[in-house]
Amino acid sequence: xxxxxxxxxxGRGAIEDLRSLASKLSGKVIQNVNSTFTGGGVAEILSRMxxxxxxxxxxxxxxxxxxxxxxxxxxxxxxxxxxGSDEKISVQDISAFQETSRKNIKELELFxxxxxxxxxxxxxxxxxxxxxxxxxxxxxxxDVSRPNETAWDFIKPWVMQYDAAVFSAPSFSTPLPMRQFLxxxxxxxxxxxxxxxxxxxxDSVLSKYGIxxxxxxxxxxxxxxxxxxxxGVIQAFKQVRRSIDCRLVLAGGTATDDPESGKVLAExxxxxxxxxxxxxxxxxxxxxxxxNALQRxxxxxxxxxxxxxxxxxxxxxLWKGKPVVASAVGGIPLQVKNKFTGLLSHGxxxxxxxxKQLLGxxxxxxxxxxxxxxxxxxxxxxxxxxxxxxxxxLTLGHSExxxxx
Amino acid sequence: MWPDVVIxxxxxxxxxxxxxxxxxxxxxxxxxxxxxxxxxxxxxxxxATRAPSxxxxxxxxxxxxxxxxxxxxxxxxxxxxxxxxxLVISLALSAVNLVGKLVSLYAERLKxxxxxxxxxxxxxxxxxxxxxxxxxxxxxGAPTTAIIFLIVLAAVVVLVAFRETLPxxxxxxxxxxxxxxxVGDYIKLDTGEEGYxxxxxxxxxxxxxxxxxxxxxxxxxxxxxTVTNYGHLMKKAKEPFRFFNRxxxxxxxxxKAKNLKELxxxxxxAPDSIIYYHTHHFLEEHHYLTPEPANDFAVWVxxxxxxxxFGEKLANIDAFEFPTLSALRERIVNxxxxxxxxxxxLRRAPSGREFYFMKSVSVVMSTHYxxxxxxxxxxxxxxxxxxxxxxxxxxxxxRLGKPTNDFSVWLENSMGEPELAQEIARFDPxxxxxxxxxxxxxxxxxxxxx
Numbered sequence: 001x002x003x004x005x006x007x008x009x010x011g012r013g014a015i016e017d018l019r020s021l022a023s024k025l026s027g028k029v030i031q032n033v034n035s036t037f038t039g040g041g042v043a044e045i046l047s048r049m050x051x052x053x054x055x056x057x058x059x060x061x062x063x064x065x066x067x068x069x070x071x072x073x074x075x076x077x078x079x080x081x082x083x084g085s086d087e088k089i090s091v092q093d094i095s096a097f098q099e100t101s102r103k104n105i106k107e108l109e110l111f112x113x114x115x116x117x118x119x120x121x122x123x124x125x126x127x128x129x130x131x132x133x134x135x136x137x138x139x140x141x142x143d144v145s146r147p148n149e150t151a152w153d154f155i156k157p158w159v160m161q162y163d164a165a166v167f168s169a170p171s172f173s174t175p176l177p178m179r180q181f182l183x184x185x186x187x188x189x190x191x192x193x194x195x196x197x198x199x200x201x202x203d204s205v206l207s208k209y210g211i212x213x214x215x216x217x218x219x220x221x222x223x224x225x226x227x228x229x230x231x232g233v234i235q236a237f238k239q240v241r242r243s244i245d246c247r248l249v250l251a252g253g254t255a256t257d258d259p260e261s262g263k264v265l266a267e268x269x270x271x272x273x274x275x276x277x278x279x280x281x282x283x284x285x286x287x288x289x290x291x292n293a294l295q296r297x298x299x300x301x302x303x304x305x306x307x308x309x310x311x312x313x314x315x316x317x318l319w320k321g322k323p324v325v326a327s328a329v330g331g332i333p334l335q336v337k338n339k340f341t342g343l344l345s346h347g348x349x350x351x352x353x354x355x356k357q358l359l360g361x362x363x364x365x366x367x368x369x370x371x372x373x374x375x376x377x378x379x380x381x382x383x384x385x386x387x388x389x390x391x392x393x394l395t396l397g398h399s400e401x402x403x404x405x
Numbered sequence: 406m407w408p409d410v411v412i413x414x415x416x417x418x419x420x421x422x423x424x425x426x427x428x429x430x431x432x433x434x435x436x437x438x439x440x441x442x443x444x445x446x447x448x449x450x451x452x453a454t455r456a457p458s459x460x461x462x463x464x465x466x467x468x469x470x471x472x473x474x475x476x477x478x479x480x481x482x483x484x485x486x487x488x489x490x491x492l493v494i495s496l497a498l499s500a501v502n503l504v505g506k507l508v509s510l511y512a513e514r515l516k517x518x519x520x521x522x523x524x525x526x527x528x529x530x531x532x533x534x535x536x537x538x539x540x541x542x543x544x545x546g547a548p549t550t551a552i553i554f555l556i557v558l559a560a561v562v563v564l565v566a567f568r569e570t571l572p573x574x575x576x577x578x579x580x581x582x583x584x585x586x587x588v589g590d591y592i593k594l595d596t597g598e599e600g601y602x603x604x605x606x607x608x609x610x611x612x613x614x615x616x617x618x619x620x621x622x623x624x625x626x627x628x629x630x631t632v633t634n635y636g637h638l639m640k641k642a643k644e645p646f647r648f649f650n651r652x653x654x655x656x657x658x659x660x661k662a663k664n665l666k667e668l669x670x671x672x673x674x675a676p677d678s679i680i681y682y683h684t685h686h687f688l689e690e691h692h693y694l695t696p697e698p699a700n701d702f703a704v705w706v707x708x709x710x711x712x713x714x715f716g717e718k719l720a721n722i723d724a725f726e727f728p729t730l731s732a733l734r735e736r737i738v739n740x741x742x743x744x745x746x747x748x749x750x751l752r753r754a755p756s757g758r759e760f761y762f763m764k765s766v767s768v769v770m771s772t773h774y775x776x777x778x779x780x781x782x783x784x785x786x787x788x789x790x791x792x793x794x795x796x797x798x799x800x801x802x803x804r805l806g807k808p809t810n811d812f813s814v815w816l817e818n819s820m821g822e823p824e825l826a827q828e829i830a831r832f833d834p835x836x837x838x839x840x841x842x843x844x845x846x847x848x849x850x851x852x853x854x855x
Contacts, residue, residue: 013790021768174659182656337691392654394768401678
């Protein structure tokens with residue numbers, strides 16, 4: 001995608017802002033470091049972000065660390081533990097992490113004026129700060145609001161050496177000695193998952209999955225995971241259907257690294273058994289257009305998570321102008337301002353009540369949907385993400401709260 | 406024999422007397438008409454033809470005398486051709502004189518450059534001489550088809566070569582005839598260009614925009630576009646207003662509160678920037694919403710603590726009433742303190758919905774918008790980014806500690822418009838969205854300009 005492709009969406013002024021900021025970064029090299037070029041959310045963001053920064057004239061580069069299977073098994077455990085799961089991190093795990101980190105510290109070419117280190121895998125690269133100087137930023141994409149203490153204590157000595165840290169939601173931050181910034185993740189309005197679709201494509205996807213377009217459609221798009229509470233969504237749906245005839249679509253995939261997901265799917269299918277109004281769809285990976293079509297076909301989109309990282313599926317639904325009912329967890333309250341850009345709920349009853357409000361008052365739903373789309377346009381598109389990164393780079397090394405450039 | 410000489414001489418004398426008398430009558434009438442009209446062209450017409458018209462009387466009288474003369478027919482033919490030749494040459498010279506003076510007259514009005522004037526005169530002269538030569542060739546019986554073909558060819562070549570300039574030239578004449586614009590007017594085209602007219606000539610118009618750039622508009626564009634003329638040059642400011650733009654980044658503090666007591670405790674000692682962020686960021690973040698959400702404290706108390714009554718009380722604290730952030734902080738802390746003293750059981754936010762204290766880092770950059778008078782100011786205001794408007798209205802007053810917003814300071818100190826400055830200072834931007842604020846400010850200034 002080119003920067004000019006975004007102009008019809010965000011306007012000329014916003015593009016001019018990006019260009020002005022980029023011009024102030026002239027001569028600086030930004031070196032992003034993470035653990036992989038492909039797969040995973042960070043690689044996806046960087047694969048879109050780095051070309052946009054380059055088009056703006058910012059010298060942004062992208063390097064990856066090397067690691068063997070043992071190292072990535074440890075980082076996977078570390079990732080889960082930082083999210084709060086009860087992972088056991090053994091002495092062998094620690095030494096595997098340290099050994100690979102030492103190799104990377106020695107071998108990886110570090111040339112940036114600003115070292116932008118993503119997530120815990122390459123966190124130990126900070127050990128070269130004394131030798132190289134430069135500005136070092138740790139970009140934490142993980143929800144570390146309630147981390148497993150062992151895991152957090154393990155990486156904290158490295159984290160504390162950085163000049164700044166960046167988190168995705170306010171609740172992810174924790175008292176640290178350096179400056180911390182809030183930069184929310186973003187969606188790309190031009191990607192297959194979010195671009196405009198014709199009614200023909202939407203109809204063909206509904207027809208493919210055998211969903212009649214005869215009643216209001218309630219949709220939750222999430223992988224089958226207890227934390228997304230698909231069973232709770234079915235219970236809320238059944239409460240709604242007592243007074244309003246409607247359909248439910250639960251669409252998602254199962255994660256290969258999550259042994260529980262098959263069990264969750266089976267449980268959801270069991271609960272939906274025999275109910276012709278509930279459609280449980282196992283969507284294969286890479287079906288972005290289908291996900292897009294299902295969200296666009298929805299009357300109301302639900303995200304009834306019990307715990308959530310940032311929950312970008314909410315921004316995806318809001319971007320499509322859909323009224324959203326979502327739990328007030330993780331980064332969702334940033335996206336859904338209750339009664340302004342959607343409705344927040346706290347349980348099954350609250351979710352059912354909110355859905356009924358929206359189905360019974362389509363005008364209200366439309367108003368929330370329009371506000372939601374505008375909210376995403378202002379705050380959760382990739383162009384805002386690029387802008388925030390540039391402001392961050394410009395802010396480094398300055399302690400003032402108002403910086404004149 | 407003597408009648409052969411006397412009669413033609415008598416006819417010549419009578420003809421001369423009659424034509425001279427007719428010439429005098431005609432010129433007297435023309436002079437009276439010229440005095441009544443404002444058009445300067447009639448004076449030029451009289452001046453350019455006054456002397457040659459005597460020659461034309463002589464030629465006419467000679468032609469009359471020749472008709473009654475007994476000289477052989479072939480002599481008469483030669484003499485007639487001679488007279489016609491003289492008439493054509495004299496008419497051509499008069500036409501050159503007349504057109505030259507008319508071009509100078511219009512060029513002066515259009516403030517055309519010397520080069521444009523010279524080119525215009527040369528083109529007109531060439532056309533007159535070519536027409537005269539063709540007529541003379543016709544009189545003397547020379548073949549003219551090939552010459553006409555060459556002339557048409559040359560004309561086509563010239564038209565092709567000047568295909569861009571010619572329409573602008575014609576548009577320049579049209580603009581001048583309409584008298585719609587003059588140097589010093591502030592104009593705005595529907596195609597986006599705007600500014601003060603600095604120069605107008607036969608082909609182009611130079612305008613200076615509020616961003617200090619100059620644009621050379623082809624006159625054809627001015628004719629084709631919808632143009633709003635705001636009129637005369639306005640009173641200039643002592644110092645121009647330079648608009649800045651602001652982008653910001655949210656900084657996390659790692660501090661949080663789960664109930665009102667913790668909220669008040671942190672606020673009591675928090676830096677001003679935290680108070681500023683939580684009482685202002687929604688103005689920019691949710692600028693598209695009507696009504697906008699209230700300050701963060703009020704929203705949190707309503708949504709996370711579920712206390713709509715107290716949330717409403719906090720929402721009603723109007724940042725506009727407070728001259729400093731310290732005063733605003735004191736009021737918020739006092740309102741919370743009073744509430745806590747009456748409520749022994751404090752509500753607690755659910756896990757994950759605590760109040761997270763934040764502040765913002767602003768990056769301020771210059772823009773290309775500059776205003777040297779009220780017209781330029783209002784036109785820049787129309788196009789500014791909302792970040793820029795926010796910076797000059799909100800950030801300058803409470804965060805940068807100025808007595809009022811930047812616009813009022815400039816209007817009073819540089820523009821010498823204290824009334825307008827006061828009116829804008831009294832305007833409460835917290836009651837409007839940013840777009841609403843923009844529209845209200847523009848209305849106030851437009852009203853003042855009128």
